[in-house]
Amino acid sequence: MDAKAISLNEKDVKPVVDLLNDYLANYHIHYQKLRGCHWNIKGQNFFTLHVKFEELYTNAQLTIDEIAERVLTLGKPPHSRFVDYINESVIKEINTIGMSDLAMVEALLEDMAKLIELERELLEISDSASDDGTNDMVNRFMQYKEKNTWMLRSFAGKK
Numbered sequence: 001m002d003a004k005a006i007s008l009n010e011k012d013v014k015p016v017v018d019l020l021n022d023y024l025a026n027y028h029i030h031y032q033k034l035r036g037c038h039w040n041i042k043g044q045n046f047f048t049l050h051v052k053f054e055e056l057y058t059n060a061q062l063t064i065d066e067i068a069e070r071v072l073t074l075g076k077p078p079h080s081r082f083v084d085y086i087n088e089s090v091i092k093e094i095n096t097i098g099m100s101d102l103a104m105v106e107a108l109l110e111d112m113a114k115l116i117e118l119e120r121e122l123l124e125i126s127d128s129a130s131d132d133g134t135n136d137m138v139n140r141f142m143q144y145k146e147k148n149t150w151m152l153r154s155f156a157g158k159k
Helices: 010-040 046-073 082-088 101-128 132-155
Strands: none
Touching (some): 101 132
């Protein structure tokens, strides 16, 4: 399959696919960080954050699948090797063992800020390619992250 099968221009869609694969790489690192936070949370906020981190990583897992399927819909293969995720991601792995609860929240807020930045870039590129499907999908993901950024910032006592 190629982009022509869904009435998109192959040349216009190439930058969308490239950025979607970068986005996918970043999401995988973010997902693993969420899992690490969920597994390693300790302290007085354990019950609150353990549940929240599980909600976030469950959502991230579904998001990753949708991103990969969108790449396939556009006629290209999604990245599927951890080496690619690590090499292409601007979000970096961290060791969550022994991290404080608020340090975990801060690390996740940094990831979300970077993902939102990528999402805004994807919205521009997909709009230029007349790729409304990608645009709608990414907009949905961004709205979810924006809301959770507000919640986590409020939890951490940030403005």
